[in-house]
Amino acid sequence: MQLRTHFAETFGRAPEGVWSAPGRVNLIGEHTDYNDGLALPIALPQRTYAAAARRDDDRLRVRSVQTVEVVEVALDDIGPGTPGGWAAYAAGVPWALREAGYAVGGADVILDGRVPLGSGLSSSAALECAVGAALSDLYGLGLLADDANRRRLVEVCRRAENDIAGAPTGGMDQSASLLATAGHALLLDCRDGTTEQVPFPIDEAELTLLVIDTRAEHALVDGQYAARRTSCERAAAALGVPSLREIEPADLTTAATRLGAEGHVEGESSEVLARRVRHVVTEIARVREAVAVMRAGDWVELGRLFTASHASLRTDFEVSCPELDLVTAAAESAGALGARMTGGGFGGSAIALVPKELVERVTELLKRLAIDAGFPEPATFAVYPGPGAGRDD
16 A cells, blocks of 8 residues: 555554545534534545554654655644644644543554545544544554444544644534444434434435535634634523524524524624524524435435525525535536535535436536636535545555
């Protein structure tokens, strides 16, 4: 394997193994994870690979084949901002393992990220989970043994991203990367961490799940994602509930009235907060509906839910962008059953549910319209639900 060669050339010895973890695409349930809601991701066939070996000291040396630099840091020195850049996602994992009470020493790690960067497909969680899988096996932690242990590793990797990389995400990305199974979507209840495997036989239905990478890069540490999370927390506090999961669709009018009585909540207008609440509450309901229609094989209705989700993300949560709006509208006009942005937003990727015979037409139209609008040419590729993280050799 080429990654083993990179490892030997970099560190002068052979790795003890190679592990990998997938990126994810969320079918529906966006910005619900940190609101104790529901999400429905699948693991992608695109993965990040980690060749690794133990060290006899407490130092981490890590390099990506996409870069030249080897980043080296003592485990005791890892903290917010140290190391910086992409290496924070890798270094945060041994730090979080130690914080959780696991005995972890140093390691040499070479990474090969096949999940497109900045595309909203959670390349960061794939990196963290690949490193976490490697360290678990290298140090005999057993965190890949079963779902209960994998959930512990989910929390470790989430904390690495939150506390060391500084991205205030929920745990949906890491859950998909570690808990998903091939051929299924993962119904994730972010309030209690429970999961359910939902069959997603799109191939049998003669459908393609098309990922559309707009190449409009986003970054979850640029403040916008954190601002949306803060808005939801402020709204929940003003409504007297622990999270927006407690609000039902039938309660939305009352919730908007209560927020309106406040006028402003910590500088945010009640009207803005009411729209944020409406997105989260209706999006959680759409996840429930999506599971039901998938089990019934009603793919037309699933497409409608995709479209409704995008409209809510665009208008109520305001996390879309012109590139995402264009490609979703173009896909539907060319025959897709539905399309929506996926991921944190402000760039990244969309997904479209497309009859197989229309994939070429959909792809050609959205690329042409994007170029005509002066946007980068989108990259498109079909995906299927893949397996979670594990050892590859």
